[in-house]
Amino acid sequence: MNNLSFDKFVKKILIKAPLEKIYWCWSTEDGLTSWFLRASDHIRDGKRINHQETVKAGDEYLWMWYNWDGEEKGIVKEANGKDHIVFSFAGECTLDIQLRSLKEGTLLVLTQSDIPTDDKSKLNIYSGCSSGWSFWLTNLKAFLEHGILLHETSLDLRDDPNAAFEYVNI
Template structure:
């Protein structure tokens, strides 16, 4: 067993969907906005914008926007093999990997966020905040793919609630 620490965390979930569908959900702007983001833009290292159905590739840059959050997340695709693995920079200083494993009737999705700084602010905002956030978003992905429902809040504007990102479970 790995020792728990503040510099990384791992989240796992079984999802009854095909590997191809799950990779599409992470690897295209059309896919990732179907369950996670309000907007996602990917561009090549030369600045060419990828189409919504075009798969991301190593070296691509991204800009993400969420429902109920005014800021943008910008980062880089570090790995994307087109089948079962994606890795990207996240939260300016960390990395996130998504691994898919075919388990017969389900796919085991493993998300790992690592290289998290261990100062007090990063422990709160990145480790605690992202760990809680990814837990919700992976459950949202499962609900979307297995039951056709989304659990995230898109109708009520929570942007003016000071601690919304820490208190609401469906941001």
């Protein structure tokens, strides 16, 4: 077993859906807002790209969630148009999504790395993001396999400072 540490984590999930559909869910505005975000903007060369267009390395993104006023801004570090996409995320962290076709479906491997190891980052990024990605990957699986969404979109939790740590579906 590899040594576990607070500077990265890995989440894996098998999804019974075509690899191409899962890549679309991560690489387009329409895909990201179908299962994950309230809104998403992708910028290339200073201009917003079409909501159906696949991102490319160097594109900037802005992600906006339900139930939270914060925004995540970053860049697409890599995107091969097929089975691998890498974002900057949560400050200086790296979010790596790899897809692999298997007989049983598509294996999605999410790695968040370059996490600072100060106490605040251990709580907010390592623990918070690790827990969050477990939910969001389950939400993606439920969406693609069963056509349902598990996340809360109508309950306003913006005034609850512990909401992200206590609710399992935001």
